[in-house]
Amino acid sequence: MGWAQGIAKIDTRWLYLALLLSFALPLVLPTAIPLKISGETRIVYDAVEALPAGSVVAIDVFCSLSSVPELQPPAVAVTAHLFTRPLKVVIWALVPEGPIFAQMVIDKVKPEIERYGKKYGEDYVLLGYIAGAEAAMSALMKDTRAVVTRDQYNNPIEKLPLMDSVRGAKDINLLFCWMAAQPDERIRQYSVFGGIKWVPINVSAWLSGLRPYLEAKQILSFVNGLRGAAEYEYLTKRYSRGTASMGMLSISHLMVVGAIILANVTFLYAQQKSKRGN
């Protein structure tokens, strides 16, 4: 039972080191990873492409800053796509850190904003943090002005021309949610009572929680974390961190799958050995 005992006694810090190396290696030696575009990501891309000029796209930011590494690449990919089209974009946040994340994404898509001549207040607006969670969602769907009086930069809402045409759910053609939590509240307020087509840009942890809502057609589709970002970047031909992360993701996952198999084989071997011993 020597080798099994040896494996069981490995210092976990060696595993951390191996994991960090598996992240670093693809950055030092980049390799092309074949990528198949999922049906879900394509639906989102096609939905944005099909929106008529002047349509209003809302973005609900509902994620803490710890989710930024996974959510920023898909959020940037989709928002950049929105700014390449003649659409109006309204962004609000339902968590206090949301406005910081929204600003980070807007800074990343500055090239698109400048290239397509998008003007703040006319083509896009950042409404900032809106307190109240589910109650705020419900109020936003009914009357935006009842809950928002000033934007993220403290401008009065009356001075933003875009907000004249965005008064509630009826004015929103498509809604995205940068989401690092379960979708239940949004299903209740946006899908059931808002009647809006909405798309979660989610962290992978909630993928299995979203599937039932997708099957029930309560959400249009979703963009799933880094993988979704890489697929979206491929569709928009705007390659960035999503694509660059695919090598890291593949190698680190292979390492973990290997570690799980090795741990289980060791465990079963040790179990059999002790049974025979008894």
Next chain:
Amino acid sequence: MLSVVLPLIPAICTLMIWSYLYKYNPVFKFAEHTVVGIGAGVTFYMSFRTIITTGVDPVMKGVYFMLPALLLGPFVFGTFHPKTRWYGTLPIAILLAIGFGLAVRGTIIGQIIDQVRASMVPITTPNMVKNFENLVVIVGTVTSLLYFVFTREQKGAFGVATRLGRYFVMIAMGTTYASLLLTNFSGAMGPMFTLMESPGIYLTAIAVLLVMIDIGLSIARKEKK
């Protein structure tokens, strides 16, 4: 000077937090407390700003329907003292009632009726693969629900169904765990770009050197003993 220091800050913070992977140390502790402090500060500022923009501003403009909410708000602080606790329960009761009412109305339609409807799927379509998928949905839904029936002993045909339900629940949990793992890895990958690109790469090299020196020193100390 700032143009040199600012790009280094994300890399410094990442290394401070990741130093925990080597061992618990004061640098990690400092970073941990900084994160908590900044988080609390941002939340306080944003919440205070919300009270001003959605509460005080409208009242100053003559929209008085926000006044009861503004007056009730400070009552929450009553919960801090036993003698005034009762006053604090009033705004909390109102908040709970509104939250409960909003959640229930959507739960019945969105999370019960629509989900039940979505699990009623045909199994006699011309597409055999789709039929199989739909059959898995039906069997999985029914047997998973049966697993949570505890008013009858789980044996015989009922026991077989509940065991099948348990396997479905285990598969669902396994999928969720794998997804969670993917999220945690993605969280580590973002900072990796900061550490492997210039100027973070220089700090990474220094950090690796420091860890190696510490390992060397601890080995030397052990040998001395």
